[in-house]
Amino acid sequence: MIDPADYGLDNLPFGIVAVDGDRLVPAVAFEDRVVDLDALVGAKLLEEESLRGASTLNAFLGRGHSVWSSVRARLQALLGPDASGHERAAVVRASRPREDVLPQLPIAIGDYVDFYSSLEHATNVGRILRPGAELLPNYRHLPIGYHGRSGTVVLSGTSIRRPNGQRKPPDANAPTFGPSQQLDIEVEMAWIAGPGNELGRPIDADAVRGHVFGYVLLNDWSARDIQAWEYQPLGPFLGKSFATSISPWIVTLDALEPFRVAEPVREPEPLPYLRARQPWAYDVELELLLQTPRMREHAHPPLTIARTNLRGMYWTVAQQLAHVTSNGATIRPGDLFGTGTISGATAGSEGSLLELTFRGTKPLALPGGETRGFLDDGDIVIMRARAINATHRVGFGEVVGLVVG
């Protein structure tokens, strides 16, 4: 399913996998295999005690950038062409075919924040929900975000049960309770925090490398009808909290370094605490695919319904990091920060069905004459991402979910 070339030496994403039944070990994905880091530490080929017997990556994340980089460099040496015979043999003993292991949530998530950092998404949503007040006055001044439910962040592959909830169409007298009729997705990525800060000590926008371990894919499942009725005045709550899916392999910031690109122009210029000296946009291509039960019956592969790119986001990881700690709030190893829905400026680059179908009023045409405004039971949603240029290639794998009724 996932091209082994996406997980080459350029990448080496970190995760947690179950081996031999239910024993959890830290691992890196390498080509079509995974390499057990607990085994490498045990074989004294890797010196990093935070990986020994670890069932989450949190302790390793707490160790900081110099440790992350030296472990990655060591792994590149062990897995690369210049490894010794002894090293090769040990790596073979520590390796398993990727299909023989079961990926797990790689981190115990403390707090989960979801930003709203695509100007195009915010504009599209405003146009649909608040005609005349499309982009709110604060948007170009600060990275809007809110806290989501960390306890319902689930691993890719977890089935998503259609949530019940209250919804009230504008023309109804009173709300009713029942299954959401507007189940949607949001194409996002999410960064994962490293060591963190002390209470009362903000983190500088330029300190990204020391505080951000890497990125995963994130599907922010959303029940639009529940959300529309509940969200004023305190923001999204049960319309989001039923499930958020992430991909299993964390792609490190070091692996993404070749894909840093210029940031979009911002007008007005952000306040000083939101200015970083370096650019922190990343050129990562994302793809959203949908497969209905009928498509599966007819052996029709998942259909790409949107393509977008992380590079255009109005607010970067540097600004999100500075903003979220600007009031002195702490972040902790394993905290998760969603980018917000990644939508581009062109048709077909929107990262949600809300936008792609204008809240269901312009349904997508699917093979065999089917249409979709929002998701039906049995639908499978897949998000993939990859960064590629002339010299480097890094894949994020995918985040997949099946909707069940």
Add this chain to the structure above:
Amino acid sequence: MIDPADYGLDNLPFGIVAVDGDRLVPAVAFEDRVVDLDALVGAKLLEEESLRGASTLNAFLGRGHSVWSSVRARLQALLGPDASGHERAAVVRASRPREDVLPQLPIAIGDYVDFYSSLEHATNVGRILRPGAELLPNYRHLPIGYHGRSGTVVLSGTSIRRPNGQRKPPDANAPTFGPSQQLDIEVEMAWIAGPGNELGRPIDADAVRGHVFGYVLLNDWSARDIQAWEYQPLGPFLGKSFATSISPWIVTLDALEPFRVAEPVREPEPLPYLRARQPWAYDVELELLLQTPRMREHAHPPLTIARTNLRGMYWTVAQQLAHVTSNGATIRPGDLFGTGTISGATAGSEGSLLELTFRGTKPLALPGGETRGFLDDGDIVIMRARAINATHRVGFGEVVGLVVG
């Protein structure tokens, strides 16, 4: 400071304390002492392995109501008049003066939700912030809430640093960044979750006893200027996330049983999933006190600036529990759920300075000619709560915070 009679046999609140330097043990507060539960388990006077060597109460919270109740009954027997000589001696060995131990955060908090369940508070806030749209149309249909930052929930006594942030007065052209000029508090209580549920399995409104371990006091520190600028469209974020303080001792639902009272009338009647067969309001008196540096200099004790009661809340713990899981979301042992600001219908029963001073425009008069619209550096805020009737008395202690610049 705290009356030993508030921590009598009726109460026996649970917490975690540091003894002998930095060794953490589970404990109950009893009169002017604390009783080390790890020591009682070690002495084989208490059979509950989840308390052995526990540095948080989470495992105990995961055990469920029948265990909580039997441990409490056993402690009432050990600490009561009918204990044997052997039991008394062991309890004495396990006890220390309350002032000799350092209370800790009693739980590792997974998710923190803050509700908005006082109709009077929501009406007051609407009147101040949204004249003409005082109570939003959804309010009487569902318990509005949002997720807060669990990582910045701190123990009573932690100093609160005035947060920096963006704020834009309505007549300014652009926001500025700096220390909040409208630092406020919110008088709340918070319930703490027990065993929890499986993803996709809502909890019934009548299942409170099985899922709610007990209550603490909570001060939801709020920077009104930051909040006002950032909160649309996704709700409060940095105006709240810098700190939330809780009291150290968890008063169990069993201890509160004598204080259950009839719920306020609701019109319209809530949807069926929000109807419990029993009443779940509690008659708990709360008091908000303020002491400025000048008052301290003049040896003036903290001044009571508001008195309110938990019993009037529009939405109860039963409805909050049913609502938050109605979409299939999980709750976990140690999850924290704030009631929202507790405001009454009469002058002087409002649970925030925003309300008490009408956003600073009608400052409080303090001893010595001082006034306060919002908090100044050096101010100390204290919240206390107690439930008392003809036969029972249960105190919550207090949650205290000093504002530092």
